[in-house]
Amino acid sequence: MRVPPLPARRTVLAGALAVALLTGASPAHAGHGPAPARTGSLVLIGGGLKESNTQVYGEIIKRAGGPGARIGIITAASVPESQDPYAGDPERCSNSACNGTYYADLFKRHGAADAQWIPLDLDHVANAESDAVVAQVESMTGFFFGGGDQYRYVTTLLRGEEHRDSKVLAAIRAKLAHGAVVAGSSAGAQIASGPDMVTGGESYEGLRDGSAPGYFDDATRLGHLPEGGFGFLRSGLVDTHTGAYGREGRALRLAADTGHDRVYALEENTALVVDRPGTPHEQLTVLGPNGVAVLDLRDARAHDTANGWTLRRARYSHLSDGDRYDARTWTPRVHPAKQPLRPVGTEPVPADTDVFHSAAHPDGVPYAFRTTAGALAATRAQNSATATTYETGPRFTVTFTKAPGFAAFTDDARTARTLVDLRIDIAPR
Numbered sequence: 001m002r003v004p005p006l007p008a009r010r011t012v013l014a015g016a017l018a019v020a021l022l023t024g025a026s027p028a029h030a031g032h033g034p035a036p037a038r039t040g041s042l043v044l045i046g047g048g049l050k051e052s053n054t055q056v057y058g059e060i061i062k063r064a065g066g067p068g069a070r071i072g073i074i075t076a077a078s079v080p081e082s083q084d085p086y087a088g089d090p091e092r093c094s095n096s097a098c099n100g101t102y103y104a105d106l107f108k109r110h111g112a113a114d115a116q117w118i119p120l121d122l123d124h125v126a127n128a129e130s131d132a133v134v135a136q137v138e139s140m141t142g143f144f145f146g147g148g149d150q151y152r153y154v155t156t157l158l159r160g161e162e163h164r165d166s167k168v169l170a171a172i173r174a175k176l177a178h179g180a181v182v183a184g185s186s187a188g189a190q191i192a193s194g195p196d197m198v199t200g201g202e203s204y205e206g207l208r209d210g211s212a213p214g215y216f217d218d219a220t221r222l223g224h225l226p227e228g229g230f231g232f233l234r235s236g237l238v239d240t241h242t243g244a245y246g247r248e249g250r251a252l253r254l255a256a257d258t259g260h261d262r263v264y265a266l267e268e269n270t271a272l273v274v275d276r277p278g279t280p281h282e283q284l285t286v287l288g289p290n291g292v293a294v295l296d297l298r299d300a301r302a303h304d305t306a307n308g309w310t311l312r313r314a315r316y317s318h319l320s321d322g323d324r325y326d327a328r329t330w331t332p333r334v335h336p337a338k339q340p341l342r343p344v345g346t347e348p349v350p351a352d353t354d355v356f357h358s359a360a361h362p363d364g365v366p367y368a369f370r371t372t373a374g375a376l377a378a379t380r381a382q383n384s385a386t387a388t389t390y391e392t393g394p395r396f397t398v399t400f401t402k403a404p405g406f407a408a409f410t411d412d413a414r415t416a417r418t419l420v421d422l423r424i425d426i427a428p429r
Contacts (some may be wrong), residue, residue, distance in 0.1 A: 018379075054110065064142025072172075152187075199224055204358060249426070307394055
C-alpha cells in the first residue's frame with residue numbers, strides 16, 4: 001500500500017509536541033480560544049507513524065470503542081486533489097482524498113469496525129458548515145487528523161482569520177467532551193495546540209533571530225500563531241518531529257519568547273496519550289519506541305546579549321514508553337519496569353557539533369540532542385557536557401548538566417531510557 005510521504009524537512013509547517021498543559025499557561029494567554037475539553041482523550045503522535053505500529057493504532061481504536069470503533073479521518077492539512085499533479089495515480093498521489101482513503105484502510109486493517117474520510121480540504125471548505133458532514137462526524141466514536149500543514153486546518157475548520165469553530169469542528173469538540181478520542185500525527189497533533197502554535201522554523205535560525213507572530217514563506221523563520229490551534233491542549237506549547245528534525249532549540253526559544261514555561265516535544269512514531277485534557281487531573285502517558293521531551297522553563301532566564309541570545313536554567317526530561325506525567329504537579333512517573341541507571345562508563349561524552357541536526361549538515365545525525373543527554377547520564381566520568389550548533393555566526397553552545405534533582409532510568413542496566421531534570425543552558429560564542 002502507498003505510504004503518504006513524510007513532510008519535507010523545509011516545509012513551513014511540519015507539525016508539533018510538545019504537548020501543552022493547562023497548568024503551564026501564562027496568565028497572558030488565559031482565555032484565548034475555545035474552552036478546553038473536559039472528558040475524552042487525545043492521542044498525539046510526533047509524525048512518522050509507521051503502518052506497523054500496532055501499539056499506537058491499537059490504542060486509538062481501543063479508546064474509540066474497540067471492535068466497534070468508527071474512526072473519522074480528517075486530512076485537510078494535505079493539499080487538495082486540485083493541487084496534486086498525481087491525483088489520478090493511486091500509487092503516487094499525495095492529496096487529502098487519497099491520504100484519507102489510505103488511513104481509512106489502515107485503521108480497518110488494525111481492527112476498527114469502520115473508518116471514513118471526512119470530506120474536508122481546501123477544495124471543500126464549505127463542507128465545514130455542512131449539516132450532512134456534521135451528521136457523519138456525530139456517527140463516529142473517534143477521529144484521526146493527518147499530517148501536512150496545520151494552517152490548512154485553521155483555514156478549513158477555524159474559518160481562517162475569524163478563528164471560530166465551524167459547525168464540523170464544534171461537533172468534533174462536543175464528541176471529545178463526551179468521551180471520544182481525538183488523535184493526530186505531525187500537523188494533526190500540532191493543531192491540538194492552544195495559544196502560540198508554532199507555524200514553522202528551524203532551531204538555529206530561531207535561536208539566532210527569535211520568533212515572530214505569523215506564517216512565513218521562509219521555512220527557516222520561527223513563527224507562531226498567537227490565537228493557537230483547536231485548543232484541545234491549552235496549557236503550554238506543542239512541537240513534533242523533535243529529535244528527527246532537531247527542534248529542541250526552536251521549542252525552547254519560542255517558549256521563552258511567548259511566556260510559556262512548559263513544552264511537550266513529541267518524537268516520531270511515538271504517541272503522547274492525554275487523559276482528561278484541560279482539567280486539573282490531566283495525565284499523560286508515552287506510548288511507542290521513541291519518547292517525549294518535557295522542556296521546563298519555570299526557573300529559566302533568557303537574555304539578549306551583544307553576542308546573541310542566551311538561556312539559563314532550563315530543564316529537560318525525556319520520557320519513554322510507559323512513563324506517565326502528572327500535569328498539575330509537574331511530576332514524571334517512571335514505569336515500574338525501569339530501574340535507576342547506575343553510570344559505570346568512564347569514557348567522556350562524544351563530541352557533538354550538530355546538536356540540532358541542521359538541514360545544512362551533509363552528514364547530520366538525527367536525535368543528537370537526546371543522544372548527548374543519554375551519553376552524559378550513562379557516564380561517571382563527567383557531570384556536564386557541551387554540544388554546539390553546526391552553523392556559526394554565532395555558534396551556539398548547549399551545556400548539559402547533572403544538577404541536583406537529576407535522575408536517569410534504564411530497562412537494560414546500560415542505556416538511559418528515561419531522563420528527569422537535566423539542566424540545559426544555551427549561549428552564543
